[in-house]
Amino acid sequence: MIIQSVLVILGIFVFYQLILRLARRYWKFPAPSFIGKFLDSKQRKVMQPPEKIISRSGIDKGMTVLEIGCGSGAFTTDVARAIGNKGILSALDIEIKMLKQVASKLNRIENKDIKNVKLVQASAYTLPFSKESFDIVYMVAVFQEIPNKEKALKEINRVLKNNGILSISEFIVDPDYPLKSTTIKMVQRTGFNLNIVSGNFFNYTITFGKNKV
Ligand SMILES: C[S@@+](CC[C@H](N)C(=O)[O-])C[C@H]1O[C@@H](n2cnc3c(N)ncnc32)[C@H](O)[C@@H]1O
Incomplete structure (x- = not known):
């Protein structure tokens, strides 16, 4: 049975x-906004724990961080707490309905301590930040959703500080899930250096160092 x-x-x-x-x-x-509930569910966090994304990406106290494709905010509050009050997290998404879900999550009593998140509606193709603004840019289950990856990567390269890190995390339940080798090839093609590959086949994070393109 x-x-x-x-x-x-x-x-x-x-x-x-x-x-x-x-x-x-x-x-x-x-991704349609109605999947926001699943993305931010307890079950999803068992598969892709925020603390793992944070440690694998190298996110630390005081950092200036950009989250591209924050969705309903599954990782936003944990990252905001991890960088502390001296850090700033810009949580960006192309979909206003996703950002509204993050806003209402941030408004909950248990999240009232979080004061370092800026919500930004924009596309990964035109990031509304000046050059060399961020220590880390991270994306979870987003990269494969972006049709023109080269264009997005050039923008990411522009907004990253010279020693900045790009972190890409994927998990197998996502219908866009790519193999690690596919992600590495795509990102290296645009001039990033491979740093660390962590996790496993089902759930991984890859970090890249900025390189001049
Ligand atoms: C599968 S969801 C993942 C959301 C969140 N990162 C998570 O793991 O729960 C992908 C998100 O990327 C956003 N997105 C897709 N293409 C984008 C683009 N070109 N620029 C910015 N955000 C984008 C979608 O609106 C969606 O919220």
Whole structure:
């Protein structure tokens, strides 16, 4: 009985992945805001714990950080606390409905201590910041959603400080999930240096160092 149940769950997962992956190959669009609840759910955090994203990305106290594609804010509050009051987190998304979900999360009583987050509606192609503004730019389950990756990477390169870090995290449940090698190839092509690869096949983070392009 247990084996049958596991096989059924596995079958549903594989079917879901095949259909969605096929659709996403030809049809690129930002994740719809109704998935915000899933993205910020407890179950998701078991699969992709915020503290792991923070430590693997090298996010630390006092840093100036940009989160591209913050979605409903699954990582925003934890990162804001990790950088502390002397740090600043710009949480950016192209979708206003996602940003509204982050705003209402920040308004909850338990998050009233957080005062260092700026919400920004913009595209990764035109980041509304001056050059060399950030210590770290991070993206979780976002990079593959951006059709013109080279354009976005050039913008990221511009806004990163000279010793800045780009951190890209992916997890297998995302229908856009790419292999580590795919992510590394794409990012290196635009002139970033590979720093650290951490995590596993299902859930990984890769950091890159800024290089002049
Ligand atoms: C799958 S969601 C992930 C959200 C969040 N990072 C998380 O892991 O919960 C991808 C997010 O990237 C945003 N996004 C997609 N393309 C974008 C772009 N070109 N510029 C900025 N944000 C973008 C979407 O609106 C969406 O909120």
